[in-house]
Amino acid sequence: MLITNIKGLVGLHPKEKSVIRGNEMHHLPVLENAWLLIEDDLIKDFGEMNSIPPQISSLPSQLSVKGKYVFPSWCDSHTHIVFAASREEEFAMKIQGKTYEEIAAAGGGILNSANKLQHTTEDELFESASARLKKMILQGTGAVEIKSGYGLTVESELKMLKVISRLKASFPIPIKATFLAAHAYPKEFQNNHQAYLDLIINEMLPQIAAENLADYIDVFCEKGFFSVEETDQILKAGAKYGLKPKIHANQLSVSGAVEVAVKNNAVSVDHLEETNADTIENLRNSETIVTLLPSCSFYLGIPFANAKGFLAADLPVALATDFNPGSTPSGNMNFVVSLGCIKLKMQPEQAINAATLNGAAAMEISNNYGSIAIGKRANLFITQPMPSIAYLPYSFGETQIETVILNGEIYNG
Ligand code: NIG
Ligand code: FE
Structure with missing residues (x-):
């Protein structure tokens, strides 16, 4: 042509x-x-x-x-597009002033999505994720990363990763799969974290590795979710199977997530709405990419990341959607690039580089x-x-x- x-x-x-x-x-x-x-x-x-x-x-x-x-094409390096149902009832709670943590505590949030996904078939999940992905492609996305993390049981995490495998086989774009069982503690493990970590490490990881179902490993390292020590344990276990980390870090608070991610050779640290001087210092001598998700800030009403600080520290910055039913119900990279300019104060050239080559780098496909x-x-x-x-x-x-x-x-x- x-x-x-x-x-x-x-x-x-x-x-x-x-x-x-x-x-x-x-x-x-x-x-x-x-x-x-x-x-x-x-x-x-x-x-x-x-x-x-x-x-x-x-x-x-x-x-x-x-x-x-x-x-x-846009390279969207952080999404959660395999999910069973939208969560617009939480949208109304959010408008009333409830925080992300309060909604989660009231039975909404990730556990709500997990409950629905556990009762949805692999075929249904494949159909709905395919429809989302098609729309994203028509909006210019030509490479995508997709996470598990709404399964939270051996069976349902595997189901999600199998859906991602099927998407890989049926779409004409590169797709990377990230294993995110450490997204939230299921109710029955709330008072026994180690038992859930053991399930991830001893049951899920070996099966996923045997079936080659994941390219990366992710943890939601955050107060009320996974601690720095728990994150370290999971990342070390993932490394045994060759899974490099891509981490949810500093979304709601500065937690030591960036430090543990860098220490474990993370490909990217994602979110970083909360930053302090240590965050930048930790990243300075690493190859880790800073992936910012401004449409999540836009939707949740949490702070926008300090993109200018990261750029001034000469760190590589990527932009991605974070498309998911709870914090970012949109997979539109054009809007993300606009927000990168309008809210993160990136120049159009910087935002476009962040959404293309650096997004590809955050999926290790920039060659x-x-x-x-x-x-x-x-x-x-x-x-x-x-x-x-x-x-x-x-x-x-x-x-x-x-x-x-x-x-x-x-x-x-
Ligand atoms: O990236 N922060 C953790 N995970 C998602 C939100 C998940 C949800 O609310 O369902 C995020 O924002
Ligand atoms: Fe996310």
Whole structure:
């Protein structure tokens, strides 16, 4: 496929660039008035229209996109899209002023989702997650991470991970599976934490590893959920099976989660709505990516993360949705990029880098995804005509995406 008359080809980071650290994130390479050649499922070549070689301009399958931009697909590195039911009854409680912790204590929250999921079949979960994922793809997402964590029993955690495996097999995008049984203590283990940790470590992990059902391990390290010591225990057990951590850290309080995550070589620490100087110091000499989830802050009314502090410390920042029924009922990366600019005060270029190449890095797939480079996978979207790149996050709540291309083919859902 040959795309011509592109107003701007966005995100031309070289293929070998695997992550962008904070000091460089304002740099988003763009080629104006460009053409792009896709062969099979890969980006084959690109250049300027005024020097397009005749052998290329005469190729068939031309898509002329005057006034439009071509972006690398969004890479959404933190989601919980396998769930049984929405939780809009909690939405009303939240509007009345109840906090996330109070809603959880009143029988809502993660345990509510787990109860519903335990009574839902694998097929039903696959159908509903597929519908969500299709919508996300049509909104520009071309790679995604999905967590378990609404099962909380051996059987239901495995059921969730099997659903993710089926999604991997049936969608044309890369999907990473993260094992998050340490999401909340089930009622029967509330006074016996070690018994649940033993269940995770001795029952769930070996089966998951044997069936190759997870790529990463996650823990909700937070007051009232999993302590730093409990987190450490789980991460060490996961490491025995080669599962690297991606951690829910500092969502509601500064807890030592970042320190334990870095110590266990976490690929990413996610949330970080609460930060102090130690948080940044802990991350400074690590490779760990800071994944911010501003649509969670927007929905819950909790603080927005200190993105400027992380960027100033030269840390690599990624943006993701956190799509889940409790804290972020939206999988729209365009809105996340808008919030990255409006609420986290990131420049449009920084937010776009965070949602593409750094999102790919937070799933360890940036060698093939997240930027437009020769030899990378052709997962892209074409916008409607726009006056500039900044128009995309500026026009929040609207989609500027007109065409989605996955593996070199137009995707219609
Ligand atoms: O990332 N914080 C933990 N997990 C989810 C919310 C889960 C839920 O409320 O169902 C999150 O925000
Ligand atoms: Fe989450």
